[in-house]
Amino acid sequence: MIAFDFEYCKPSSAAEAVETFNMFREQGKNAMYFSGGTEIITFARVNKLRADAVIDIKGIPECNVLKLHGNQLVIGAAVSLNKITDSKLFPLLGQTVKKIADHTSRNKITIGGNMKSELIYKESVLPLLLVDAKVKIANGSEEEIVSLDAVFNKEIKLNSGNVLLQIIIDTSYIDLPxxxxxxxxxxxxxxxxxxxxxxxxxxxxxxxxxxxxxxxxxxxxxxxxxxxxxxxxxxxxxxxxxxxxxxxxxxxxxxxxxxxxxxxxxxxxxxxxxxxxx
Incomplete structure (x- = not known):
């Protein structure tokens, strides 16, 4: 049981998500983004996390993409670990995330959630560091693509209110030994x-x-x-x-x-x- 009340929002675009986050911040409320929610629920139940509002990014179409697009593999931040493994689009990533938690939990745990985990492990990051992955980030009404290295130093560090939307991988990497x-x-x-x-x-x-x-x-x-x-x-x-x-x-x-x-x-x-x- 979560021992506090919070507001729940599910925006339909990245711009709306950032706008909603900023609205709560201006009201002096603590808001956080939510994709799979397993970690938020776990920590909230033991009073290690508290929020006035959660913003569900699963309603953002970009966050649910999992496809090959030209010479790129695009993975939305709200795509579940099991879906990545089952797709077989990037075998190393699939095998790595397959070992995170149990099968039922992996239906809910998302790659974005694991990458931004409060735990020290963040195992989904390992293959992405190896393949020089890029990430798409929403910053207000704008979106930018940067290298994962530019925002990852021990953990992913984004400016307040920014949203991790996608991970982008050059397909030349996905079938390497x-x-x-x-x-x-x-x-x-x-x-x-x-x-x-x-x-x-x-x-x-x-x-x-x-x-x-x-x-x-x-x-x-x-x-x-x-x-x-x-x-x-x-x-x-x-x-x-x-x-x-x-x-x-x-x-x-x-x-x-x-x-x-x-x-x-x-x-x-x-x-x-x-x-x-x-």
Whole structure:
């Protein structure tokens, strides 16, 4: 049960959504955008989140698109994880999001919601970082397309009131050799101890991580190490662990020592598989 009242709006356009957000802000009310709603509901029930108004973006046509358009794959922010997997349009993304939560939850969890999650994992971001994805953002009555890198630094950072509408991926990336590996504490469903996505592009391995540090990341320094064929694979893996961007997470899912052990094995598996196609 959610222990507070809030206003609910479902605009039919991006401009209307931003206008509605700004209206609430001018009234001194705390408004937030809503797509799948699973996280809002979960946190609101335990009093970790409170809002005066929620603005449902599922009524915005652009947010529900999932299609190939010329040389681009366009994914609306309100498209569910299951729909992405079932479409088979981008196998790496499909396999990665298939491991997030259980099947029923993935009918509601949207890619935009997962990308902007309050949790540290945001696993759907991993393939998008690897393929130089772009995002379409509504800013008032205007829309702009920018690289994901321009708005993602540990998390997606948009100006207040802006709406994430779409993710755009060049189709030259979608059929590249890939690996998607996730290790959890007990079952196949759960928060990752380690989650890794990797592809081979121009004979080089690109790799992104979740669960290792307290934010998802891709590192050019780590990719230089991973692709240094002058070193044995095991030495490269040890070197990667010495060049992580921050401390390895130590929490209820896994100790720092155990996470390090799991990460080593996942990296060994990843390099073993992908070096056969480089």
């Amino acid at each position: 890939y690996v998607s590996l996730k290790r959890t504490k007990i079952s196949k469903v759960g928060y990752p101890v380690v989650s890794v996505a990797a592809i081979v592009k121009d004979n080089r391995i690109r790799v992104a991580f979740s669960g290792v540090c307290d934010y998802p990341f891709r590192s050019s320094e780590i990719e230089t190490i991973v692709n240094d064929s002058s070193l044995p694979v095991y030495e490269r893996v040890e070197k990667v662990l010495a060049h992580l961007p921050s401390k390895i997470v130590d929490d209820i899912q896994a100790s720092r020592k155990y996470r390090s052990f799991v990460l080593k094995n996942v990296l060994l598996d990843t390099l073993s598989e992908l070096e056969m196609v480089t």
